[in-house]
Amino acid sequence: MEALIMNLISGAVGGNVAGAAMKNLSLGTLGNSVVGILGGGLGGQLLGMLGMASGDGGGTFDLANIAGSVASGGVGGAALLAVVGAVKKAMGK
Numbered sequence: 820m821e822a823l824i825m826n827l828i829s830g831a832v833g834g835n836v837a838g839a840a841m842k843n844l845s846l847g848t849l850g851n852s853v854v855g856i857l858g859g860g861l862g863g864q865l866l867g868m869l870g871m872a873s874g875d876g877g878g879t880f881d882l883a884n885i886a887g888s889v890a891s892g893g894v895g896g897a898a899l900l901a902v903v904g905a906v907k908k909a910m911g912k
Contacts, residue, residue: 822867823860825888830859830896837897844904854903855896862895863888 834855838845845851866887 822863822884822888825885826859826863826892826895827856828859829889829892830857830862830899831855833859833893833896834900836893837900838904841901841904844901844908846900846904846907851900854900858896858899859892860895862898863891865895866891 831852832855834851834853835848837855838848838851846854
């Protein structure tokens with residue numbers, strides 16, 4: 820459960836960082852946060868199933884699990900924001 824919460828929080832942060840870095844794809848602070856949370860949850864779960872993130876760790880709560888959850892959530896949030904922002908921009912043309 821802790822890994823999921825860290826994925827969601829880091830996804831929101833990742834979405835906002837990506838929105839700040841890619842101003843043309845930004846959805847605003849609230850939009851970046853919502854899309855980032857969704858992306859963080861999805862990205863964390865996907866990478867955890869692939870074994871690329873140490874999300875479950877057998878119930879242990881150590882630095883490797885925290886780093887894996889934060890990294891997978893942040894990357895997932897940023898990636899989904901980039902996709903949603905690009906789709907929104909393409910639909911606007």
